[in-house]
Amino acid sequence: MFKFLKYGKNSFGDFMRKAVYGLNEIKEKIRALKGQDVTLSINRGRKKIDIVRATISDVYPSVFTIKIDEKLQTFSYFDVLCGDVVVE
Numbered sequence: 001m002f003k004f005l006k007y008g009k010n011s012f013g014d015f016m017r018k019a020v021y022g023l024n025e026i027k028e029k030i031r032a033l034k035g036q037d038v039t040l041s042i043n044r045g046r047k048k049i050d051i052v053r054a055t056i057s058d059v060y061p062s063v064f065t066i067k068i069d070e071k072l073q074t075f076s077y078f079d080v081l082c083g084d085v086v087v088e
Helices: 023-032 079-083
Strands: 005-009 016-021 037-047 048-059 062-067 071-076 085-087
Touching: 023 048, 023 079, 071 079, 079 085
Parallel strands: none
Antiparallel strands: 005 016, 037 048, 037 085, 048 062, 062 071
16 A cells, blocks of 8 residues: 655665654644555564554554454554654
8 A cells, every 4th residue: 555664775885764744744644544544564673573454443643543353452653653663
């Protein structure tokens, strides 16, 4: 659907993540997806990544909630900006 990060090399030759969108653009795009089914890649730490199919249920000024099998989970827009949550 849309990607929030792109990868490129810095002056030292290391790959770095570069934010393509700011927080306001991320909020607008997630607000537009409210009520729709999306696929999320969630980095839970310690090399554990969950890929889930969920519905964006509510959108608030600093967080959004998703519904996975009748359970609600909350994420911040900053989680999306830094790549811990990827909306596909």
